[in-house]
Amino acid sequence: MNEKKTLILIPTYNEGLIIEKVISEIKTIFKTENILVIDAYSSDETYNKVKKNGANIIQIDKIFGISLAIETGICFAYENDYDFLVRIDGDGQHSPSDVKNLLDFAVDNKNDLTIGSRFLNKSEYHPNLLRLYGIRLLRKLIKIFYKTEITDCTSGCQILNKKLIKELNNDELFEYSEVGIICKTSLLGMSIQEKFINMKERKTGSSSFNLANSFIYMFKNILVLLSLININFKK
């Protein structure tokens, strides 16, 4: 299993206070140097701190959203021939050892997409009500339209394998989002599996989600979900 090349992808925005800790933890636990931080031109020390820790960093403008950050990561993983792409949030809410377990699980089960779910078990994560009901709605929609049962479709911890990376990289019109990737994967007939992952309360920095943002986020996700169905009909 050690021969598998794994890329750890961390999208960040103003996470200067905790990013060093996250990177060093990942380095000790994963025993890898393949860390790619995608930064949205943070106004704090994130860039310098990541550089100092010797991780690779790419900057993508914030206006394109997190989707382009992840797409860049996917592109990078494809060009450099990585076997697995592990996406972790940069705020230290996922503990790296949990993610390591998730990766082992993904390797053992040969899944194309593995999701760290916060809802399979009791976690410390408490979203606001709008987000919670939004997630439930998305879950229902995915079940109806894609016949895939996902408990946590907006999880920030996802593991992609080589096959899926290749498919996504070749699809020029694909715009990444957590929900979009689930829809796309099930359209391609690839396997998705979930495993519980704990999510700690955020200690530093601020989440990009407030009430208005949550609403926009849900709206976008539902649109993505519905727009991908059309492609399904065309086939």
Add this chain to the structure above:
Amino acid sequence: MISLHSRFIAFMIGIVIIFLILLFVRKKSLEPMYSFFWILIGIFFISVAFFPNIIYLISVLLGINFSPIGVLVISIFGLGTIILHLSTIITKHQRKIREFEKKIALLENKIQINKNYEKN
């Protein structure tokens, strides 16, 4: 009936629109492709100046008795079409910019890695 006065104004507006658009195209501040709609609008104004009955005809076709409303409906429809058209163009450009941002970021990263490699 539309007075001679307003017909003259409509004619002048049409001429000015077409003149301005041609000027913009010449100065390369407007793509010839996008000038098409505006030229059409200019032509519409001029044709209204010469054949004011167009407005009545259109109103009748739309089932509107009060013809000024017919003019309004047509203008709103026309402007809406233009805006929608522009929105699709913006989206296309945005996609392109996204793609460029991604590619440039990856290339910059490659250059950086090569530089570091040469240093060591």
